[in-house]
Amino acid sequence: MQELILFLLCYAFVFLIYQIFIVRRTKRNRKNNKLKKDPIEITYLIKRYHLDMKKVSYNQLLQIVAIVSSLDIALTVSVILLFENFFLEILGGFISIFILILGSYHLIYLFYKKKGMIINEKRK
Secondary structure: HHHHHHHHHHHHHHHHHHHHHHHHHHHHHHHOOOOOOOOOHHHHHHHHHHHHOOOOOOHHHHHHHHHHHHHHHHHHHHOOOOOHHHHHHHHHHHHHHHHHHHHHHHHHHHHHOOOEEEEOOOOO
């Protein structure tokens, strides 16, 4: 039960921080035309999976990335707490965050592919 409470608190805390420092600032800078570059998560999704940003709602994409990234970090914290040894914690955290990020961003890609918001590679 403690692990579940810690997971939920970690998720809520990371989501709140992500909303304040990434999503809110990106929306404000985009509104004022001061956005020099997109957050790295958005850039990765656009370049790796060829998202069609003409069809994708930027605000929706920001929210989805915030939810997924917060979940990835909270799950990684939960995995780290399974180990007693410091080196195993570092190794487990690195492996889990790597797998979770790649897997969750692939799920975002599948979501947008199902909605038809991916640029076909044949048209490029």
